Amino acid sequence: MLDLYMIVLLAAAFGLCYGFTAWCDRVVGETEGERE
Amino acid sequence: MGILQILIILAVVVLLVKPLGTYVYHVFSNEPNRTDRIFGPFERFFYKLVGLKDRSGMTWKKYALGFLLTNVVLAAVGYAILRLQSYLPINPNGTDNMEPTLSFNTVTSFMTNTNLQHYSGESGLSYFSQMAVIMMMMFTSAATGFSVAIAFVRGLTSKGRTVGNFFEDFVKAHTRIFIPAAVLVTMLLAALQVPQTLDPRLTVTTLEGAVQHIAIGPVASLESIKHLGTNGGGFFAANSAHPFENPSPLTNVVEMMSMWLLPASLPYAYGLFAKNRKQGWVVFGAMLTLFVAFLATVYFSELRGNPAVSALGIDASQGSMEGKEVRFGIPQSALFTAVTTAATTGTVNNMHDTLTPLGGMVPLAQMMLNVVFGGKGAGLINMLMYAILGVFLCGLMVGRTPEFLGRKIEAREMKLIATAILVHPFIILAPSAISFLTSLGQGAISNPGPHGLSQVLYEYTSSAANNGSGFEGLADNTPFWNIMTGMVMLLGRYISMIAMLAVAGSLVRKRTVPETIGTFRTDNTLFYGILIGTVLIIGALTFLPSIVLGPIAEYLKLG
Numbered sequence: 001m002l003d004l005y006m007i008v009l010l011a012a013a014f015g016l017c018y019g020f021t022a023w024c025d026r027v028v029g030e031t032e033g034e035r036e
Numbered sequence: 037m038g039i040l041q042i043l044i045i046l047a048v049v050v051l052l053v054k055p056l057g058t059y060v061y062h063v064f065s066n067e068p069n070r071t072d073r074i075f076g077p078f079e080r081f082f083y084k085l086v087g088l089k090d091r092s093g094m095t096w097k098k099y100a101l102g103f104l105l106t107n108v109v110l111a112a113v114g115y116a117i118l119r120l121q122s123y124l125p126i127n128p129n130g131t132d133n134m135e136p137t138l139s140f141n142t143v144t145s146f147m148t149n150t151n152l153q154h155y156s157g158e159s160g161l162s163y164f165s166q167m168a169v170i171m172m173m174m175f176t177s178a179a180t181g182f183s184v185a186i187a188f189v190r191g192l193t194s195k196g197r198t199v200g201n202f203f204e205d206f207v208k209a210h211t212r213i214f215i216p217a218a219v220l221v222t223m224l225l226a227a228l229q230v231p232q233t234l235d236p237r238l239t240v241t242t243l244e245g246a247v248q249h250i251a252i253g254p255v256a257s258l259e260s261i262k263h264l265g266t267n268g269g270g271f272f273a274a275n276s277a278h279p280f281e282n283p284s285p286l287t288n289v290v291e292m293m294s295m296w297l298l299p300a301s302l303p304y305a306y307g308l309f310a311k312n313r314k315q316g317w318v319v320f321g322a323m324l325t326l327f328v329a330f331l332a333t334v335y336f337s338e339l340r341g342n343p344a345v346s347a348l349g350i351d352a353s354q355g356s357m358e359g360k361e362v363r364f365g366i367p368q369s370a371l372f373t374a375v376t377t378a379a380t381t382g383t384v385n386n387m388h389d390t391l392t393p394l395g396g397m398v399p400l401a402q403m404m405l406n407v408v409f410g411g412k413g414a415g416l417i418n419m420l421m422y423a424i425l426g427v428f429l430c431g432l433m434v435g436r437t438p439e440f441l442g443r444k445i446e447a448r449e450m451k452l453i454a455t456a457i458l459v460h461p462f463i464i465l466a467p468s469a470i471s472f473l474t475s476l477g478q479g480a481i482s483n484p485g486p487h488g489l490s491q492v493l494y495e496y497t498s499s500a501a502n503n504g505s506g507f508e509g510l511a512d513n514t515p516f517w518n519i520m521t522g523m524v525m526l527l528g529r530y531i532s533m534i535a536m537l538a539v540a541g542s543l544v545r546k547r548t549v550p551e552t553i554g555t556f557r558t559d560n561t562l563f564y565g566i567l568i569g570t571v572l573i574i575g576a577l578t579f580l581p582s583i584v585l586g587p588i589a590e591y592l593k594l595g
Binding site: 002003005006007009010013014016017018020021024025027028030 | 096097100101104107108111112115119136137139140143144447448451452519522523526527530531534535537538541542
């Protein structure tokens with residue numbers, strides 16, 4: 001059972017990182033400023 | 037004599053920065069060079085083997101997802117091996133399966149290049165686990181960090197939409213840097229009496245007639261990548277203080293050089309990417325200045341000794357030798373401590389718990405700043421993050437739009453940088469507070485007062501900075517500490533890497549602004565001072581109160 005908790009914990013941590021990547025992508029995509 | 041030893045080692049490092057930085061630049065610049073003839077065929081074979089046909093550049097997001105996905109797969113494989121090691125081959129000592137929370141901690145620790153160890157290597161892991169999980173992740177985590185740093189530098193210094201191909205960088209970091217260097221250092225260490233064998237532990241009868249088991253194994257090969265990859269997890273629990281891991285002052289120098297040279301060469305490689313070597317030297321100079329200041333603090337503090345020991349009438353003329361190896365003495369112990377926490381390796385040749393209060397503050401402070409050379413890529417990324425912050429602050433002061441390497445720094449980059457800067461203290465201080473407030477956390481603290489606070493603070497700082505060294509003295513192999521530090525290591529590694537890749541992805545798309553007389557230069561002495569000032573001010577604002585309650589309070593109590 002503890003194995004399952006640990007796997008869920010790892011998956012949650014990577015899920016959080018994925019969510020953070022998506023947030024960063026939104027920040028980078030903000031329209032103000034100069035772009036080529 | 038002690039200072040002379042240190043100066044010679046420092047001089048060798050400074051001399052090797054240029055050739056090594058040039059080599060790193062040639063490896064990752066993707067311009068044709070002589071090394072292609074040697075390594076190209078291996079790489080093409082490997083690309084074919086894994087079916088990597090498309091090696092075109094990736095956007096920052098694709099690059100970030102590439103390294104995250106690779107790490108997920110490695111974590112899953114590593115966890116399965118640790119949980120099933122007793123059923124797997126190359127286990128001559130009959131080591132049992134690792135406990136689930138400890139497996140979680142170990143896998144996250146080695147995958148994130150932290151290598152914090154809540155287990156004893158010689159009794160907790162089979163040879164197969166040592167090689168297939170520990171050593172394998174020592175290569176992959178170092179290559180991941182190196183690749184991300186190079187992608188970040190490409191983002192700052194090139195034009196377009198892409199920051200390189202993660203899988204190509206990852207393979208090249210292995211084939212052209214870590215594997216050849218590891219083979220060389222392994223042979224050198226084996227020649228210097230470090231064991232390298234798959235034989236089971238030795239059983240000997242002592243002169244008193246007692247039976248003693250002496251652990252041996254593939255130590256030299258693990259030691260080489262442990263240092264080259266700024267990993268730090270030792271084959272033995274005593275780490276580089278163990279006579280089989282680090283038998284002599286000469287192996288001590290080899291190990292320090294192994295962990296120090298590649299991170300030290302990265303600023304020069306950055307200068308080459310930026311087509312402005314002075315940029316690289318400014319960053320290197322700032323790192324070296326901070327390093328020398330920290331090294332001097334730990335060296336003179338240990339040399340002065342412990343007043344409490346002197347008060348007992350014990351001769352402390354050699355300095356504070358408690359927890360240190362006689363074969364290394366104060367100079368090589370102090371230097372090792374400064375290097376291992378600057379390069380965020382985490383290997384130790386003396387027990388940091390028994391350093392004098394100000395000596396113990398040095399590793400703690402270097403990990404809190406996490407910019408003094410840093411682990412594979414992390415130090416350069418963080419220092420450049422502070423450089424951009426410094427430019428932004430100066431821009432605010434003089435009312436000019438801040439620019440870094442000809443690109444305007446705007447709100448979006450500062451949002452990402454502020455997030456990365458704030459996450460680091462948050463994941464250290466919040467879990468420390470939780471540990472002090474709960475019985476699960478308090479139960480592990482073996483010292484009362486300021487030293488106990490330092491123990492807890494050190495554990496989370498080491499985890500967040502992906503260093504991995506332990507202050508020791510903390511009873512940390514419990515589900516609470518395994519899970520808490522595991523999560524801190526994951527967040528410490530990935531949040532700042534992702535945020536900084538996003539900054540690179542944002543900057544790479546920007547128009548470059550031509551340099552004018554009003555441009556704020558980032559390759560001169562003034563900026564070198566601003567960079568050091570920014571690092572110290574941010575570090576003091578976030579960590580000074582906790583440092584005062586820990587090592588400084590302990591120092592004042594000693595008198």
